Amino acid sequence: MPNPAAVELQLSPSCYSCLSWSEDGELAMAAGEYVQILTPRIATQEGKENPSLPGKTNAWHVTRIRxxxxxxxxxxxxxPQKNEHFSIGPEQSLSTVVGLSWSPPGLARYRRCALAVLTSNLLLSLYEAGAKGKWKRVAIVNVALKPHFQAFVKDAGLCLRKAYIRSFAWAPPLKVSGDVEGAAYSVPGAEARWGVQVLxxxxxxxxxxxxxxQRAKGEGGVDGYSVKMLSMSSLHDAEANDGLVQSGSLLSAALRSRVRSLHTAVGPWVYRPLDQGGGDSGVCCSATANVAVLYGSKVKIFKLDVTLAGGDRKDPEWGYSSSAVSTENALLCSEQVNACQYTGPLRWIHSNGSSRMHLAVGAMAKxxxxxxxSEAYLGTDATxxxxxxxxWPLAEGTGEPSDSRSWEPISGMITSFDESTQLSTLHIGSVGGISGMTEFRDAPDEGPLHPPLxxxxLDDVRERFDLDCDLGGLAIARIWGLxxxxGLAAAAITLHxxxxxxxxxxxxxxxxxxFSPASLHSPNKELSISGQSPIDLSPEFLQAKRETVLGYILFSYDSDTNTYPxxxxxxxAAACCTAVGSHNQELISQAKHTLEWLAATAEVDLTEEISTCSTPRRKIKARPAxxxxxxxxxxYEICTICDAGIGWYSPLEAQCASGHLFVRCGLxxxxxxxxxxxxxxxxxxxxYLSEDMxxxxxxxxxxxxxxxxxxxxxVYCQGKFLA
Incomplete structure (x- = not known):
């Protein structure tokens, strides 16, 4: 597979872990007061050369948002606040970007990913794409937290500190199991398709x-998102002692008061059987995840138990009602775990079907x-x-000699999962340019770190810079994020x-x-940045997809009340579309039933439409004026130009009696x-018709x-709609 080409941007990263890649293929990069968003160009239907490969020129649309x-x-x-509540970030910083991460898909408009951006003033903002590709801030998480703390915290300074956000991490989507025995042409709910988003x-x-x-039901305004507190746990450890300062001393107390949690990572959800979660009380989902937090230089792990309930316990605003309990997982926190000084970042590693969970933590030079x-992850079995x-030492080569280790901090750490081999791969990069990767299944690879692909x-870009600047081999490449x-991995580097x-x-x-393949076992083919697979646009495939919508509409008949919703x-429109374009006899029979119901309810003559159901692929003439x-x-539909009737001959287009031609909505x-x-x-x-317009x-x-x-x-390719 040819090596993908690099992309050069005119900016400097403003933080470690400055890259984040969404499930929609959008690549965001932190750059001081701005965030640079790279959106892959998509191939056209006409079969032109696909520019969405990393090696092609102009493979990205680049957007910069302040x-x-x-x-x-x-x-x-x-x-200015008192000394115990003073924070230089909110009071004096320039509000530069110190962290960013895409949400799982399904949160933003048109089920896209929302971008969470943490700035140095300790505000966490959510961004989504608006009209004409313009990005806008749609929510600030701190604003939703402040009323919660004002209810029981009387000290205004302490209330401000509790509303400031130091670190964040998205959890994997918490999905509700779909209704297996649903009615014909039924569609699982949004919680089953996209899941509940937890931050x-x-x-x-x-x-x-x-x-x-959750995105609010109402459209428009900055209040487009709702935030609900599920659980809160304190990280304070009154008896903490790092071993370097005498316990109980004034210096120890002063240092402990300045300890902050700067890294957070959420592990995978492990779903519990519903009979153990209270299935008789409307519970439809019960799951456990662990949240790892770097508290100062120590790792703390909290077990989060979440329950979603439906039926009579559904919330009118939130849908499934949710409750959660978080407790420190003592089985995962021991003296052996915190035997060294950690610096971050944190990454969970998990393979499908694996009996063990892994947590990678950055430390000094390793x-x-x-x-x-898994039993300890669930907190159920201490034995x-x-x-x-x-x-894993960080050094050039094998990393065995201690004097050759790199003492630069780790600036990027990612995990990727290869479905073909069922292997998880850990990628690591440091500011000193040291990089490595290793693979996990039930246990990590026994050998040293391998050079990533x-x-x-990185070496090619550094050598070109060295030659251009005549540095005699002394050029340095610094890694700022991964x-x-x-199946693709990306690394942001600067040259010095x-x-x-x-x-x-x-x-x-x-x-x-x-860019490069993320796994050593990647298939020998070009990997697309957008992740776009070939789209089947054959008439048979399109009709089969179209019938899922037609069936959903036509089979919504309620026999008890003799009504449709x-x-x-x-x-x-759905019945006529079925009559002129479908070969599905079950669907055609239901369309005929719907037309007969319409004729009786609306007291109109639909003889021609009903007869068309018996001889499909015929046309339905436009009604006279x-x-x-x-x-x-x-x-009946009426042409807004000439007030003539519109007939039916195709599911894709419509033409009135006077000849005006229109495209039909795909939904x-x-x-x-x-x-x-x-x-x-x-x-x-x-x-499609836009419901917002x-x-x-x-x-x-x-x-x-x-x-x-x-x-x-x-409906046809499961692609996301353009904002």
Whole structure:
């Protein structure tokens, strides 16, 4: 497989772990007051050369958003605080980016990933793409936390500290099991498809909080997200002693008061049987995860038990009601675990079907992996075996001689999972340019760290810089962050001279991002940045996908009340689309039943439409003008240009009796007759009516929103919609 080419950006990273790669393929990079977002270009349907490969030119759309500007209502003026509550970040910093991470898919608009950005003023903001590709801040997590603490914290300074966020990490989506015995053409709920989004944060007062994040039901405004506190645990350890300072001394007390939690990582969810979680009380999901926190130089691990309940216990705003309990997992925290001074970052490592969990922690001149059995992870069995600790020295070559170790901090650590080999791979990079990787299954690889595949790319970029600047082999490459996405790994590097003072103006700042396969066992083929797989656009495949929507609409008939939950116009469109384009006899029979129901309910003559169900692939003529006048017309479509009727001959397009041609919506199958009402799939380009552009309060707009909530990705290729 050819080595992908590097991307050069005119910026300097502002923090370690400066890269984050979303499931949608968007690559974000922290750059001081800005965040640079690289979105892969997608191949066109016409079969032109695919530019979304890393080795192609112009493979990215680049967007820069400024993140250090806040309105006064978002970040009120803060006056100098007392010594015990003073924090230089909120009071004096320039609010540069100190951390960023994409959420799992499904949280943002059109089920995309939201970008969480932590700035040096200790505010955690959420961003999503808006109209015309413009990114906007849609929520500040601190604003939602402040009222919670004001209810029981009377000291205003302490309340501010509790609302400041020091570190954060997204949990994997907590998914509810779908209804296996659902009705025909039923679709699992959003919690089963995308899961519940949980965010773990630590504040300036060393509290660990687990939050549930959800996009609000209402559209518009900065209040587009809701935040709910699931659990809170204190990280304070009154008896803590790091061994370097005498316990109980004034210096020890002063140092302990300044300890902060700067790194957080959430492990995988382990689902428990529902009969053990109270299945008789409406519980539909019960799971356990562990949250690792770097508290000063020690690792603390908390067990988080979350329960989701439905049925009568559903919340009108949040859907499934949620409750959680977090307690320190004593089985995973021992003197052996905290025998060394950790510096971070933290990464959980887990392979499907593995009997052990692993936690990688950065330390001075080494990486430490903690391995423990799944029973200890769940906190259920103390006799299942102790924690196994292994150290990986960071040095060029094997890393055995202690004097050759690199003492630069670890600036990037990622894990990737290869589905073909069921192996997890850990990638490590340091500011000193040291890199390594190793593979995990039930136990880590016994050998030393291997050079990652992107190390060759890094060396090529460094050698070119060395030749261009005539440095005689003294060029230095510093690694600032790592990221992975669908079999690819990326590393952000900067280049510097090694024998002189490095001074650059802003215009001379450069950062290179290099790409490579994330696994040593990657298939011998080109890997796409976007992760796009070939799209089947054959008529048979498109019709089969279309029938999932038609069946969902037509089979919603309630025999007890003899009603449908949809309007006459939408039912008529779905039935006609089935009659002229489907070969599915079950669906055609239901379409005929729907037309007969419409004829009886609306008191109209639908003989032609009903007869078409018996001889599919026929056309349905447009209705004459006299049948379209008046308020009685609740079924037929009318051309907004000439007021003529619109017939049916294709599920893809519509034409009125006067010849005006329109595209049909891929979800409601209605003609899209006005510009600016559409949304498009980012992969196949299919056109749909945008529920956000329709008139508020209209019955048709409400129906579009109901359908869009169920079919929230492209019906044909499952691609995300363009914002």
């Amino acid at each position: 993140v250090n500007l806040f309105a006064n209502k978002e970040w009120p003026t803060i006056f 773990s944060v630590t504040n300036d007062d060393n509290d660990l909080m687990c939050l549930r994040i 990486v430490v992996t903690l391995s423990f059995p 299942s075996g102790g924690v196994q600790v292994r150290e 992107w190390k060759n790319q 990221a992975s996405h669908r 001279p090694g024998d002189m003072v490095d001074y650059r103006t802003t215009s001379g700042e450069r950062t290179s991002i290099v 949809w309007s006459h116009r939408l039912l008529y 006299e049948q379209l006048d008046g308020k009685e017309n609740t079924i 409601t199958f209605m003609a899209i007759q006005e510009p600016g009402l559409s949304k498009f799939c980012s992969l196949c380009g299919a056109e 329709l008139d508020e309060g209209s019955d048709f707009a409400d129906e579009c929103r109901k359908l869009a909530a169920v079919f929230d990705t492209c």
